[in-house]
Amino acid sequence: MIEPIPLPDPSVPDPPDFSGWTCPMPLRDHPNVVMGHGGGGQMSGELIEHLFVPAFANPVLAGLTDSAVFELGGARLAFSTDSFVVRPLFFPGGSIGDLAVNGTVNDLAMSGAQAAYLSCGFILEEGVELSVVGRIAKDLGTAAERAGVIVATGDTKVVDAGHGDGVFVNTAGVGLVREGVDIRPQRAAPGDVVIVSGMIGVHGIAIMSVREGISFGTEVVSDCAPLNGLVAAMLDVTTDLHVLRDPTRGGVATSLNEIAKAAGTGIDLVERQLPIPETVANACSFLGLDPLYVANEGKLLAVVAPGDADAVLAAMRAHPLGQDAAIIGECVEDHPGLVVTRTAFGATRVVDTPIGEQLPRIC
Amino acid sequence: MIEPIPLPDPSVPDPPDFSGWTCPMPLRDHPNVVMGHGGGGQMSGELIEHLFVPAFANPVLAGLTDSAVFELGGARLAFSTDSFVVRPLFFPGGSIGDLAVNGTVNDLAMSGAQAAYLSCGFILEEGVELSVVGRIAKDLGTAAERAGVIVATGDTKVVDAGHGDGVFVNTAGVGLVREGVDIRPQRAAPGDVVIVSGMIGVHGIAIMSVREGISFGTEVVSDCAPLNGLVAAMLDVTTDLHVLRDPTRGGVATSLNEIAKAAGTGIDLVERQLPIPETVANACSFLGLDPLYVANEGKLLAVVAPGDADAVLAAMRAHPLGQDAAIIGECVEDHPGLVVTRTAFGATRVVDTPIGEQLPRIC
Missing domain, CATH: 3.30.1330.10 (PurM-like, N-terminal domain)
Structure with a gap:
C-alpha cells in the first residue's frame, strides 16, 4: 500500500481547486502515481493517452x-x-x-x-x-x-x-x-520483415546485477550505444525503412506491441531466432524474467519491406553495432494488434504489453 | 553542515575511479553540491564555467x-x-x-x-x-x-x-x-540604454509569501508570462536590439552583472527609476532583501542603442506585458564589468552578483 504524499503544499493559502478535475478512466483506479506509471508498459501508456495527450492536444x-x-x-x-x-x-x-x-x-x-x-x-x-x-x-x-x-x-x-x-x-x-524518409510505427504492413540489430536484454540484466548484487558468472556489461551511425548505414541501403524502434523500457515485447497496435497488423516472432546471450538467458531463468521484456540501450528493431530485408540485414551486419543482427519475425494479417511467438516446440503464445515494470529506474 | 550523500552506490562491484578527476578551483572549496549551486549566482556560474563547459567543450x-x-x-x-x-x-x-x-x-x-x-x-x-x-x-x-x-x-x-x-x-x-537579429550579452556597449519591461521582484515575493506563510497586506501574484509577443513587438521596431535577458533566478542584479561582464562595459542604474511595486518594496524591507535580487518570471531587460530607445520603449508600453516599461540606466565606459546604482541621495554602490541564492527552488 503506497501512502499518498500530501500535495499540494498545505501552506498554500489558496489551494488550487481540483473539484472540477476528474481523472479519466482507467486512471481512476490509481488515484496516485505508482512506479508502473514510469515503466513504459500499459500504465505508462494510459498516463500518456488519458492524461497528457488531452492536456497538450x-x-x-x-x-x-x-x-x-x-x-x-x-x-x-x-x-x-x-x-x-x-x-x-x-x-x-x-x-x-x-x-x-x-x-x-x-x-x-x-x-x-x-x-x-x-x-x-x-x-x-x-x-x-x-x-x-x-x-x-x-x-x-x-x-x-x-x-x-x-x-x-x-x-x-x-x-x-x-x-x-x-x-x-x-x-x-x-x-x-533525410529527404524522403518516413519512418513511423503506422507503416508496418503484413509481409514486412522484423529485424533486431543484436543481442537483447543486456542493459536490464547489467543494471539488475549491480543493483541487486547478483553475479551471473560472467559480468554482464550494458549495451548502451549511439545508434545514429547504424541507422545512417541502413538508410544508405534504402530510405524506405518502414519502422524503427529502440526497445528500452519494457523491452522488445513492448516495442513490438506498440508497432502492432499502431499499424493494426499482427506480428509473428520465431522464438529460436531471437539473439539472446547465454548470460542473459541464465539470469532471466534464475530471476523468472522473460528476455523479451528486458530493457536494451543499444539495440533497434527495424520493420522493412520483404524485398529490402536481405540488403538491410547485410548493411547492419557490416556495422560494428549490428554484427549480430537477425531476422526475428514478420508482420502478418492474422491477429491484428497482437504479437505472437512460436516456441521451439511449435506452440504459440501471445506476447502482451506488461502492465507496469519489471525493473524500475532502468534508464 | 551538509552530510555528504554516499554516491556512487556501494553495491556497484567495480566502482568508477575518480582518482584522476580533480575538481578545479574554485569548486574545490565545496566538495559537495550545496543549494547555492542552483541559485543562478556566482556558485552556479562557477559550476558551469569549471565543470560543465570543460566537459562539453x-x-x-x-x-x-x-x-x-x-x-x-x-x-x-x-x-x-x-x-x-x-x-x-x-x-x-x-x-x-x-x-x-x-x-x-x-x-x-x-x-x-x-x-x-x-x-x-x-x-x-x-x-x-x-x-x-x-x-x-x-x-x-x-x-x-x-x-x-x-x-x-x-x-x-x-x-x-x-x-x-x-x-x-x-x-x-x-x-x-528572425533574419538579421543578433541578440547576445556581448553586444552591450557604452552609451546603450537599459530598459526593464515592468515591475520587478513579483515572482520571488509571491513564492516566498505562500511558502513562508507570510502575508504582505495585498496578495502578491506571480508575474509568470510568455514574453515572445512582447519581443516580437520590439523587433518590429528594430531588429538591432543588442541584448535581451529575463531576470529570473538572481533577479535584475545578476542578469545585469552577466551582461556587464560579457560585454566588458560598465552599467549605471538610477535607483529611483526602478519600477518596484509597493508590496514588493514592503516585503523586501520586512525580510531584509533587495528587490534587485528577487526573481521575475514575466519581465525582460533590454539593452538598445540610444537612438532606438524611445521607439522601443513606446512599443513596449503599447504591449500588455510592457505597460510599466521604464528606462533604468545606461552602459558606461567607467568601471567595466561592474554594475553601479545611484541612490536617491546621490550616493553610489556596487550591485554585485550574489554568491548563492536568496530563495531556493524559485522556479
Whole structure:
C-alpha cells in the first residue's frame, strides 16, 4: 500500500481547486502515481493517452512516436526528450551520462534523424559530491563526441537533500531528417520483415546485477550505444525503412506491441531466432524474467519491406553495432494488434504489453 | 553542515575511479553540491564555467546565453532548456506547469527567437496524486496555447517515494530566429540604454509569501508570462536590439552583472527609476532583501542603442506585458564589468552578483 504524499503544499493559502478535475478512466483506479506509471508498459501508456495527450492536444504529439518530426524554417527536423533517473548512476558499460546522450540520440535515430544538438538539464540533490557530477558531465561529453552531437545548451537546478536522488539528467535533441524518409510505427504492413540489430536484454540484466548484487558468472556489461551511425548505414541501403524502434523500457515485447497496435497488423516472432546471450538467458531463468521484456540501450528493431530485408540485414551486419543482427519475425494479417511467438516446440503464445515494470529506474 | 550523500552506490562491484578527476578551483572549496549551486549566482556560474563547459567543450555552448543559436538544414534556430523544481507546485498567479512553458519560451525569446515546439519531461514521485499531475499538465497545455507553442514530444519517469519531490518538469524548446537579429550579452556597449519591461521582484515575493506563510497586506501574484509577443513587438521596431535577458533566478542584479561582464562595459542604474511595486518594496524591507535580487518570471531587460530607445520603449508600453516599461540606466565606459546604482541621495554602490541564492527552488 503506497501512502499518498500530501500535495499540494498545505501552506498554500489558496489551494488550487481540483473539484472540477476528474481523472479519466482507467486512471481512476490509481488515484496516485505508482512506479508502473514510469515503466513504459500499459500504465505508462494510459498516463500518456488519458492524461497528457488531452492536456497538450495537438497533431504532432498525437503521433506518439519516439520523436516528433516537423518542418521549421524550411528544415525537416526531429525533436525528442528523455529524462534519466537510473540507479545506480554508474554501472558496467556506462553511466547516466552515457544513457542521457545515447537515449536521445537513439530516439531521434528512430525517426531516421541524425542528431545534431542536445540540451542537457541537471537536477542535483544537495550533498552529492561534485566529483560525481563532474564524472557524469565528462561521460556525457565523451558520449556526445562519440555520437557526433553537440551539447548546445544546459540548465542546473539543486533540490534539498532528501528531495532528489543524487543526479537526474534530462536531455532533449534536435536532428535533421533525410529527404524522403518516413519512418513511423503506422507503416508496418503484413509481409514486412522484423529485424533486431543484436543481442537483447543486456542493459536490464547489467543494471539488475549491480543493483541487486547478483553475479551471473560472467559480468554482464550494458549495451548502451549511439545508434545514429547504424541507422545512417541502413538508410544508405534504402530510405524506405518502414519502422524503427529502440526497445528500452519494457523491452522488445513492448516495442513490438506498440508497432502492432499502431499499424493494426499482427506480428509473428520465431522464438529460436531471437539473439539472446547465454548470460542473459541464465539470469532471466534464475530471476523468472522473460528476455523479451528486458530493457536494451543499444539495440533497434527495424520493420522493412520483404524485398529490402536481405540488403538491410547485410548493411547492419557490416556495422560494428549490428554484427549480430537477425531476422526475428514478420508482420502478418492474422491477429491484428497482437504479437505472437512460436516456441521451439511449435506452440504459440501471445506476447502482451506488461502492465507496469519489471525493473524500475532502468534508464 | 551538509552530510555528504554516499554516491556512487556501494553495491556497484567495480566502482568508477575518480582518482584522476580533480575538481578545479574554485569548486574545490565545496566538495559537495550545496543549494547555492542552483541559485543562478556566482556558485552556479562557477559550476558551469569549471565543470560543465570543460566537459562539453564546444563553441555553441561557450556563448553561455539563455539559448543556443545555430543553423540546421538552412533554418536559423534557437534551442534552450530549463528544469523546474519550484515549491510549492501551485502558487498565486500560476503553477510549475505555467513556469515550464513560459521559462523556456522566454529563454528562446531572449535570443530574439519565436518558440515553435516544446518538449516536456516529467519526473514524478511515487505517491503523488494523479489529479495534481493532471492539473499541472492542463496548466502546461493552457500556457502553451497562450504562448502559441506546440508541446511536440514528452517523457515520463517515476522515482520511488522519498527520492523526488512530487513533480519535477523539464522543458526544452526550439524556435526560429528572425533574419538579421543578433541578440547576445556581448553586444552591450557604452552609451546603450537599459530598459526593464515592468515591475520587478513579483515572482520571488509571491513564492516566498505562500511558502513562508507570510502575508504582505495585498496578495502578491506571480508575474509568470510568455514574453515572445512582447519581443516580437520590439523587433518590429528594430531588429538591432543588442541584448535581451529575463531576470529570473538572481533577479535584475545578476542578469545585469552577466551582461556587464560579457560585454566588458560598465552599467549605471538610477535607483529611483526602478519600477518596484509597493508590496514588493514592503516585503523586501520586512525580510531584509533587495528587490534587485528577487526573481521575475514575466519581465525582460533590454539593452538598445540610444537612438532606438524611445521607439522601443513606446512599443513596449503599447504591449500588455510592457505597460510599466521604464528606462533604468545606461552602459558606461567607467568601471567595466561592474554594475553601479545611484541612490536617491546621490550616493553610489556596487550591485554585485550574489554568491548563492536568496530563495531556493524559485522556479
